[in-house]
Amino acid sequence: MQQRILIVEDEQGLRLTLSDRLRSEGYEVDTASDGAEGYERASKLLFDLIVLDLMLPEKSGLDVCRDLRRMGVTTPVLMLTALSQTHDKVVGLKIGADDYLTKPFEMVELLARIEALLRRQDTPSRPPSSAYQFGAVRVDVRSTQAYRDEKEVTLSAKEFTLLRYLLEHRGETLSREKLLHEVWGYDNMPSTRTVDVHVAWLRQKLEEDPKKPRWILTVHGIGYKFAEQKEPADPIMGV
Numbered sequence: 001m002q003q004r005i006l007i008v009e010d011e012q013g014l015r016l017t018l019s020d021r022l023r024s025e026g027y028e029v030d031t032a033s034d035g036a037e038g039y040e041r042a043s044k045l046l047f048d049l050i051v052l053d054l055m056l057p058e059k060s061g062l063d064v065c066r067d068l069r070r071m072g073v074t075t076p077v078l079m080l081t082a083l084s085q086t087h088d089k090v091v092g093l094k095i096g097a098d099d100y101l102t103k104p105f106e107m108v109e110l111l112a113r114i115e116a117l118l119r120r121q122d123t124p125s126r127p128p129s130s131a132y133q134f135g136a137v138r139v140d141v142r143s144t145q146a147y148r149d150e151k152e153v154t155l156s157a158k159e160f161t162l163l164r165y166l167l168e169h170r171g172e173t174l175s176r177e178k179l180l181h182e183v184w185g186y187d188n189m190p191s192t193r194t195v196d197v198h199v200a201w202l203r204q205k206l207e208e209d210p211k212k213p214r215w216i217l218t219v220h221g222i223g224y225k226f227a228e229q230k231e232p233a234d235p236i237m238g239v
């Protein structure tokens with residue numbers, strides 16, 4: 001079955017380019033040219049994915065995304081942002097966007113992100129989860145809260161976004177550069193030390209022994225990965 005994508009973008013040229021390209025890739029495409037119209041369509045019709053520009057007339061992309069999530073619409077949202085809107089990207093992820101892409105972008109990159117989001121949606125083993133549990137820690141993505149032994153842990157917006165990203169890519173080795181790009185939205189940061197510092201903070205807050213992390217693991221020479229969920233050890237074994 002053809003997958004349906006809604007494009008909400010006020011720049012006419014880009015809207016046309018995107019729709020033409022996505023149609024030629026076999027998607028069924030619907031478009032809206034401002035936020036109010038986008039919200040209207042997305043809340044009434046079924047789509048497999050929404051490409052949502054951040055800066056829109058009538059209703060901003062952030063408001064559209066937030067209101068859709070509040071309504072319980074879980075359609076994956078790929079947000080389009082300008083370079084200067086780095087802060088908004090993080091806000092976007094916090095309020096329920098699934099991914100973002102910085103303008104100007106390569107069409108192949110957009111297609112890859114769309115495919116990845118649709119695949120994630122299709123894989124029953126990894127649904128777009130709204131809650132995660134590891135050890136004594138529970139993470140509620142909707143309310144952006146983390147709990148350890150059911151006590152609330154205070155995380156900064158960046159720490160939360162990083163944690164969520166790690167959890168969503170559980171078991172994958174993630175380079176520092178990739179994390180910087182995905183979580184911070186920078187391609188040319190002076191140092192990847194930022195990532196290390198935030199990882200250290202997360203470990204401090206969430207790991208039982210931050211010096212011997214069980215969940216947020218270091219992959220030497222590359223970056224980090226979140227440990228795969230293991231079955232609880234069989235208590236008979238090794239006795």
Ligand code: CA
Nearest residue numbers: 010053055056
């Ligand atoms: Ca715009």
